[in-house]
Amino acid sequence: METYSILKDLAIILVVAKTFGLIARKCKAPMVVGEIIAGLVLGPVLHILEQTDFLTYMSEIGVILIMFSAGLETNLDELKKSGFQAFMIACVGVAVPFIGGTVLYLLFHGFDGFGTENFFKGLFIGSIMTATSVGITVETLRELGFLKGKVGQIILSSAIIDDVIGIIVLTLVIGLKDTETKPTTVLLHTVLFFVFAILGGILIYKLFKRFDARYPHSRRIPIIGFALCFGMAYLAEEFFGIADITGAYVAGIILCNSQDAGYIDRKVSVSNYMIFAPIFFVLIGLKTDLSSLTMDMLWFSLAFVAVALLSKVIGCGLCAACFKHKFMECLKIGVGMMTRGEVALIITQKGISLGFIDTTYFSAVILLIIISSISVPILLKLLYAKSPDTDVVA
Amino acid sequence: METYSILKDLAIILVVAKTFGLIARKCKAPMVVGEIIAGLVLGPVLHILEQTDFLTYMSEIGVILIMFSAGLETNLDELKKSGFQAFMIACVGVAVPFIGGTVLYLLFHGFDGFGTENFFKGLFIGSIMTATSVGITVETLRELGFLKGKVGQIILSSAIIDDVIGIIVLTLVIGLKDTETKPTTVLLHTVLFFVFAILGGILIYKLFKRFDARYPHSRRIPIIGFALCFGMAYLAEEFFGIADITGAYVAGIILCNSQDAGYIDRKVSVSNYMIFAPIFFVLIGLKTDLSSLTMDMLWFSLAFVAVALLSKVIGCGLCAACFKHKFMECLKIGVGMMTRGEVALIITQKGISLGFIDTTYFSAVILLIIISSISVPILLKLLYAKSPDTDVVA
Numbered sequence: 001m002e003t004y005s006i007l008k009d010l011a012i013i014l015v016v017a018k019t020f021g022l023i024a025r026k027c028k029a030p031m032v033v034g035e036i037i038a039g040l041v042l043g044p045v046l047h048i049l050e051q052t053d054f055l056t057y058m059s060e061i062g063v064i065l066i067m068f069s070a071g072l073e074t075n076l077d078e079l080k081k082s083g084f085q086a087f088m089i090a091c092v093g094v095a096v097p098f099i100g101g102t103v104l105y106l107l108f109h110g111f112d113g114f115g116t117e118n119f120f121k122g123l124f125i126g127s128i129m130t131a132t133s134v135g136i137t138v139e140t141l142r143e144l145g146f147l148k149g150k151v152g153q154i155i156l157s158s159a160i161i162d163d164v165i166g167i168i169v170l171t172l173v174i175g176l177k178d179t180e181t182k183p184t185t186v187l188l189h190t191v192l193f194f195v196f197a198i199l200g201g202i203l204i205y206k207l208f209k210r211f212d213a214r215y216p217h218s219r220r221i222p223i224i225g226f227a228l229c230f231g232m233a234y235l236a237e238e239f240f241g242i243a244d245i246t247g248a249y250v251a252g253i254i255l256c257n258s259q260d261a262g263y264i265d266r267k268v269s270v271s272n273y274m275i276f277a278p279i280f281f282v283l284i285g286l287k288t289d290l291s292s293l294t295m296d297m298l299w300f301s302l303a304f305v306a307v308a309l310l311s312k313v314i315g316c317g318l319c320a321a322c323f324k325h326k327f328m329e330c331l332k333i334g335v336g337m338m339t340r341g342e343v344a345l346i347i348t349q350k351g352i353s354l355g356f357i358d359t360t361y362f363s364a365v366i367l368l369i370i371i372s373s374i375s376v377p378i379l380l381k382l383l384y385a386k387s388p389d390t391d392v393v394a
Numbered sequence: 395m396e397t398y399s400i401l402k403d404l405a406i407i408l409v410v411a412k413t414f415g416l417i418a419r420k421c422k423a424p425m426v427v428g429e430i431i432a433g434l435v436l437g438p439v440l441h442i443l444e445q446t447d448f449l450t451y452m453s454e455i456g457v458i459l460i461m462f463s464a465g466l467e468t469n470l471d472e473l474k475k476s477g478f479q480a481f482m483i484a485c486v487g488v489a490v491p492f493i494g495g496t497v498l499y500l501l502f503h504g505f506d507g508f509g510t511e512n513f514f515k516g517l518f519i520g521s522i523m524t525a526t527s528v529g530i531t532v533e534t535l536r537e538l539g540f541l542k543g544k545v546g547q548i549i550l551s552s553a554i555i556d557d558v559i560g561i562i563v564l565t566l567v568i569g570l571k572d573t574e575t576k577p578t579t580v581l582l583h584t585v586l587f588f589v590f591a592i593l594g595g596i597l598i599y600k601l602f603k604r605f606d607a608r609y610p611h612s613r614r615i616p617i618i619g620f621a622l623c624f625g626m627a628y629l630a631e632e633f634f635g636i637a638d639i640t641g642a643y644v645a646g647i648i649l650c651n652s653q654d655a656g657y658i659d660r661k662v663s664v665s666n667y668m669i670f671a672p673i674f675f676v677l678i679g680l681k682t683d684l685s686s687l688t689m690d691m692l693w694f695s696l697a698f699v700a701v702a703l704l705s706k707v708i709g710c711g712l713c714a715a716c717f718k719h720k721f722m723e724c725l726k727i728g729v730g731m732m733t734r735g736e737v738a739l740i741i742t743q744k745g746i747s748l749g750f751i752d753t754t755y756f757s758a759v760i761l762l763i764i765i766s767s768i769s770v771p772i773l774l775k776l777l778y779a780k781s782p783d784t785d786v787v788a
Contacts, residue, residue: 007454223408233398
């Protein structure tokens with residue numbers, strides 16, 4: 001590929017994503033929905049663009065910067081207050097879809113006893129359903145102005161925690177079949193990552209604070225922030241097996257109390273909305289291969305999507321109700337947790353490569369991603385329009 | 395390659411480039427020199443980083459955004475005033491190195507008549523020397539605060555024009571040997587591009603002005619600017635065979651008189667200094683393979699570098715003197731035009747792929763790029779410190 005050919009892709013993505021984004025806003029839907037639809041139009045519908053390695057990398061940077069930005073905007077005091085709640089919501093929000101997915105698979109393919117091949121396939125389908133993809137929800141809440149609200153923070157924290165739990169569940173399922181990766185190793189890695197993040201985070205925060213006091217508002221501040229974000233994301237994946245987006249979020253949290261957090265966040269946001277984030281959202285649409293959807297799979301896929309969405313909203317919503325949230329708040333939390341994205345795709349890909357499930361399940365997962373990516377922003381917007389959070393000024 | 399592995403590269407590049415950049419500034423050298431040295435240290439010296447396709451694309455975006463930004467900061471009235479001068483300086487600045495390079499090759503390898511194999515090789519070595527790489531000079535002048543000065547504008551315009559002339563010379567040389575590409579076609583394409591740029595530019599400018607008046611300072615303004623930049627860069631290469639950086643520069647010029655030119659430029663600059671531009675400069679160092687330098691080639695390489703640098707500074711400087719510039723101004727213009735970069739590499743690669751010259755000449759070109767990239771910023775800084783332009787406030 002000639003180097004300059006990427007420029008055409010970038011120009012097309014920016015123009016079409018922005019156009020569809022603005023149309024979406026005219027229709028009172030969040031702009032990200034427009035950007036995802038732009039991807040669908042450019043890819044599976046008109047075949048103008050193809051997914052390339054370069055675009056994949058750019059979209060990866062996009063989702064990482066979204067998470068870093070979310071970390072920077074975190075209200076740590078609020079997170080501490082909502083920490084236990086978020087943890088419980090995440091746990092229930094993983095358990096219900098996991099069981100729901102397993103039961104769904106066994107209903108479609110027959111239950112022939114625990115520990116059988118079919119049972120493991122069911123468990124695998126269940127684990128695909130577990131991880132919330134917080135990127136779209138975060139971007140929607142930010143667009144609506146409610147990210148920093150109590151409900152926004154609970155959704156954000158729960159989604160981060162449920163990624164971790166989802167990955168633990170996945171590794172436990174794999175561990176039950178495969179004897180190479182021990183479940184205890186995974187648990188240990190996760191604990192180690194958070195120990196590393198807390199200890200390293202305190203050290204980095206102290207160093208950064210002195211650096212920031214010495215060179216406030218200089219260009220080196222956001223560049224160091226960027227480097228920390230990329231570095232933590234890499235370390236999380238490479239050494240602890242934790243999703244890179246979780247690492248980027250932690251990097252944001254480390255810096256969120258620093259004097260220049262807002263300044264870094266503004267620089268991150270400019271780079272992101274100008275180029276990386278649109279690529280991330282367009283690629284969700286672009287990656288979709290609707291042609292692999294057979295009628296057989298279509299029924300399963302539709303049931304899969306329904307179970308995945310309902311199990312999240314019911315699980316998280318009921319758990320939130322236990323913490324005495326009002327009905328509308330529970331609904332917002334449940335709906336906010338419904339989005340699925342790259343983690344579900346990664347888990348599916350892992351299952352296929354390990355021979356647990358075959359490639360036809362890919363279309364079900366993609367359908368889930370599309371439907372949740374499009375419906376959650378719209379639903380959230382409707383819910384917030386009906387009953388805005390009272391603790392933030394939108 | 396795992397997607398997240400790019401994050402490590404990015405984190406390392408940002409931290410090391412910024413560190414070396416700051417050290418360079420402490421040593422009174424421009425930061426870009428530090429960033430190039432950072433690349434040398436990370437690549438050929440310590441072998442920590444390797445050049446990947448992804449980094450190549452990112453650096454391409456970096457140089458394109460540098461040129462777009464330079465276009466946005468263009469003072470059109472000044473350019474019109476200096477247009478003829480810049481054109482003449484560019485012509486002489488191409489002719490002298492072209493002849494110098496040819497003579498140098500023939501001195502080293504013997505002259506056996508016009509039209510012989512050796513003579514064509516000489517012409518090819520000459521054409522490698524022609525194109526100024528304006529990226530580093532522009533970034534240095536901007537850092538020093540003199541980009542918008544008369545001298546800065548002359549350098550910028552001449553460098554743009556000499557790229558075009560360089561490409562015409564290259565194609566003429568190829569055309570003399572190869573009967574497939576006609577020299578007239580190349581000339582026609584170049585003329586067509588500028589006709590297209592002027593007519594399309596006026597149309598785009600008018601449309602953009604209305605758009606800008608309707609949505610001043612909104613996010614869509616810089617995004618449309620970005621898309622125009624990428625689009626023009628792509629069209630220039632794909633349909634006219636003109637370097638993509640020239641297209642990006644033209645895109646900047648199209649928007650430079652619009653109300654929000656400064657606003658777009660600030661957004662471009664943030665995205666660029668945060669991530670793309672450091673990658674561009676680090677990659678110049680990183681790409682260098684010093685191991686291919688044999689003693690035989692070393693002597694030729696050193697002579698090649700000397701002729702390339704001196705012929706530019708003498709050619710451009712003398713021509714500037716004809717336009718009654720003062721001695722220091724001529725020197726600044728000559729030195730500013732000495733940088734060579736990606737265009738020289740591209741021409742060399744083309745020559746190798748056509749079988750005109752063999753791969754050993756690569757090291758000479760790389761040496762030229764490194765030496766000019768490091769020396770020009772230092773020399774410019776010294777020259778400007780001794781005699782700053784009086785028409786701009788630094």
